Amino acid sequence: MDIYLDSDAAPVKETVTRLAQAHGIKLYMVASYLTELHSDYATIIHVDPSKEAADLEIANRIRPGDVALTADLGLSALLLARGAYVLNFRGDAITDANIMSGLAVRHANKKRRRQGIYAHNPARSADDAYKFEQALDELLSMLQGRTL
Template identity: 30%
Template sequence: MFIYVDGDACPVKREIVEISSKYQLKVIIVLSICHLTKSDGFSEYVVVDHRNQSADMEIINRVKGGDIVITDDYGLASIVLMKRALCMSSRGMQYTADNMDLLLYKRHMNQKIMRAGGKVKGPSKRSSSENRLFVMNFENMLKKSLYNSQ
């Protein structure tokens, strides 16, 4: 099992690495050259070009069933789910077949409003409680996944 992180704007990379290292799971952070950061000494960094969707395509090409992907991109999450991998947002929400249609529909409607010149409300400012929720849900996902693979 690998942990893939859509790393360009992921605010919980440190938390992912801490928890994954506890379970000795490999973390692969995929990011564009524009977002390259100093290595954390544990994760593998995959650097892609700065073109739109390059990081997403790299993750799609690598991910396999049973892997875990952390992303806030609904489109990437829907493809990851089709490949039988698990997927979670950086805010701790697990993407599932049950919630994906609604999330994609909302994204479509927001894009439609913006193309027509309207404005849509963005996500709220990140809170420390969301970080705690992510840590709790991510660790629970890892435990369940590891338990089911044995």
């Protein structure tokens, strides 16, 4: 099992690095080469700055049972189809049971933006940070307890 972090605008880099290291799990941070990343633990993968380059890199590398961390629902759908476990940066598990409703909301919001109507996404809070850390730690502990 490996962890892939969609790192371009990820607010969880330090938390993910700390937990990956504590659990002894390989961490890959994937981002545009325009994003400055440094880590003594993670393997950093820089890709070109085109819109979907990081997503495609993650989708091509992910294997069943790997963990992916992203805020991108389109990427989440691809990764679920590849057998990955997916968490967003608020600590919500993205699953086969909820991905379609998330994609529907994303589509509706995109249509509204084209009409000049913008939805307000609340800023990530301290509670979200705590929830993310707890969810990732629990997921990694659960997966390490499995016999594969």
